[in-house]
Amino acid sequence: MKERDKILEQLDALLIRSTRGRGAIAAISGSTAIGKTTTLNALAERATSAGITVLSVVSSPHEREVPYSALAQLLHSIEAQCTTADVPRAGGAGTVHDGRQADEASALAPPSAQDDPMAVARRTYQIIAELTALRPLLITVDDIQHTDTATLTCLRYLAQRLTQLSLALVFTHGISVDEQSASVLDDLLYRTSARHFHLEPLSRVDIMGLAASRLPVLPSDRLIVEIHRLSGGNPLLAQALIEEHRLRLASDSVAGPMPPQSDGIGRQSTTEGGASIGPAFYQAVLAYLHRLGPRAVRLARCVALLDEATTPLLLSRLSGIDTELSKRYLRLFTGLGVLEGARLRHAGVRQAVLGEMPYGEATQQRYRAARLLNEGGAPPQAVAMHLLGVGPLHDGWVLPVLQEAAAHAMEDGDVPQGIRYLELACECSLDEGQRLSTKSLYAFGQWQLRPAESAPHFRALKGPILEGKLTGTDALWVAEGMLFHLDFDEAVEVVDHVNSGEADVSTALHSTRMLMAAEVPGLLERLEHPLPATTAPATSHSELRARHALALILENGADKYAIALADQVFQGSQNWPTSKLSGLPKALLALCYADQLDTAAAWYDLLATEVERHDAPGWWAQIESVGALLALRRGRLADAVRQAETAHARLSGPRWNVSSALALTVLVEAHTAMGNHQTAAKYLETSEPPPALFLTRAGLHYLYARGRHHLATGNTYLALSDFQECGTLMRRWNIDTPSLAPWRLGEAEVWLRLGDQKQAARLVEKQLTNSDSGLTRSRGMTLHALALVQTTAKQPPILRDAFRLLEAAGARYEAARVLADLSRAYQQLGDKQARPTARRAWRLAKSCQAESLCQALLPTSIPQNMDTKPPEGPCGADRPGQDSFGTLSESERRVATLAAQGYANREIAERLFITVSTVEQHLTRVYRKMGIRNREQLLQRAHAVSYESV
8 A cells, every 4th residue: 555655644744734734635546446535534633633623525416406515514524523613603604584583693594596606715715714724624526527517616615725724625635537526626636746656556566454453364476466467456445355364264273174155146266366246246236327317327237148149239229328438438448447357247246237227128138139139140059158148039030030049059068058048939839830840849848858767758859850840850859868768659650750751851761761770670671651762861961871871880880981981970079069069879889890990999089088078968968888898898897887877867757768778788787798797687677678668779678788787697499589688670671780789699608508519509690690800809700609619629729819900999998808718728639828828817817807707717726824735746755734825924815816817027016916926935934834935836725816805
């Protein structure tokens, strides 16, 4: 506050000069709430302390038109500050009416409007002159710009005769944006003898001093910088921000750091750069605006309404305030720190300003804002935001704006906002056709937001479609929504109706055909009329390309053209619009079924970074379910479970749908591979799948996953039934590709369990004959199965080939299964590679979290206190009684277990958090106690336990 202290010192000098009979006049100017009144009051206190009589006047805009209203305050102040003996006895400043008592005449009666202005001015001067002869005076007038003209005339008369009086006149003068000052005020303020002091906004140093005096702890430099930026140096706002911070510190000291709070009217407390912004700050802004006057309040409300769309011209038209004047106010608000560009800087300030608007005024202004924005060519969303606050309208321009705004909102990833626009659009529709078209868009939006709950919105539109009231692409959108929810009877009726009567929807019908071929292939044969098939349109739109690619790969395997189509869907900008999200799950599936697992996973990871930009849970849940399938096939079982659980939670509801079914099948298959058979059974027993599911591609996944579960839990004949049913459907629908569901391999595994190797071999050979060399993972799995139907001697080279293919495909779990069988074959053949291969298989299975496979790879465990027979030879003979595994200490047993599982000394040290030297010492004692020489003998003698028991 150094600048203000300096101003007070200079004003003190003026006071001293005035006490010596050399009258002085000064004006303190500055913007609203900058501290003019505070400075004036400080001067008055100092004057009083110095023995100077202070006469104070506070002018008000409400009394500006009342003659002598300010002079009446001055006369009243004289009566209050002076003794009876000091008060001039010659009457008041005005005329003394006949009939008054003598004592009444001695009072300082205020003049009336009918009195002669010059006579009143002379009498006022005479009163003040008589008083200054007795004592020095300081007359202060706060907000002199609001003083009535009659009083200003008296003050001007007084100022012209100051030189021989012990009088100081000090005024505060607010800088007015929208008013021309009266000439008499200019004459008063801009006299050559007048001193002018302009209050600038507070500096950072000033704010530091202010904060230090009001906060319990010394504020940080970062906090001061933020308070200065947010307040624009305005003392009113700076003090409010300091108070916000003080309250936060007090709250934190009592209850710990608190989350943002609301003041009960929707105004959130937030923090920005360490500074708290909340109700105290918002109220300070409102107080500031009201002190500027009604025009400032009106303009601020219009700025809050228009928000990002604010321009001086638009603001002028909405507020009814001249454009140039609007610009002045904007400059004033910017200097205050309230504006950023042409919009209010803080959402809380905007809410506070709008919250004060009467409902009727707010509704009317929102309508005017929407109309002005629309006429000016503003984006539909900017217009629609205001229409939401108005309610249903039937103006012709409203419905198209709302529909277009909804489309843009959904395209930008804000599906909830798009739905709000469509809800209002339904109420604004002028006829049934418009209303039904809007309802189809609304159903589609609900499907993106809450897919599991959207079925009724689609079913409700079946009747209008069959009646011809909803046609074309809108009708087919509805049909595709019905397909998603397994409402196949309704979907077939709608598709047949559109296919039989409309000639201009061939491209849309072709797209629907490809969707059905990929998602619900069992339904195509139920259509009354075949849908048109052409490949040309599939090159023009990402959704068409994705559907076409998926259908081709399901029919032909690793089709290079189809893979290229799927890859094209992901090309270009990485900031995918929401409309493009619809094609992404299908493109990912196409790459997955083409065994392009690494490519698909890379695209999925890139998509995962985009999820925060889109509020479209339906689309993302579908992508997540495909991501879970990818994780499963890459052997990342825990990731598959996590992603499938997320997708299933978002997609599942009271009824099944194609995407929730896919997520569930991944959960069943992943838990089965991990050995969590009870969990897998729980998912299968949750609800009975509807018959309609087995007309879908997801139904094939379900049959295969359930078959794997039955096989793992010993229900071989149930598994056989599921695999055979899966194969029957795949052959019937002409999508018999092993990358979708390798049912032949599953069935062959069943026959091997049942002891029928010939039947198993026949199935594997059939699969091998039909396999596509481009399907790397599928071919590796087929070679694995082929090895198992061979003699043991023939198995290793085939298994090694299978492992190389699966490793190249990134299929870690299947690769671990191959290594497990390879180690078994080596063991049966007496090959020394058996143990290292088993260890490698165990580690790979462990990385997949396939616990059942890990357990199968370990030797059978025995009780810790059971003795084992010593190996033949000198080592065992030399150390009788030293061969008991139970004689090992707990720490020695941990080291021995990991050593037997193939871990190197350094790896054991890392896992047990001990040094390599300690590991070596433990192993030396283990060898001595067990009477063995090396790890090979340890593996023969020790019964290893799993890593969890370590």
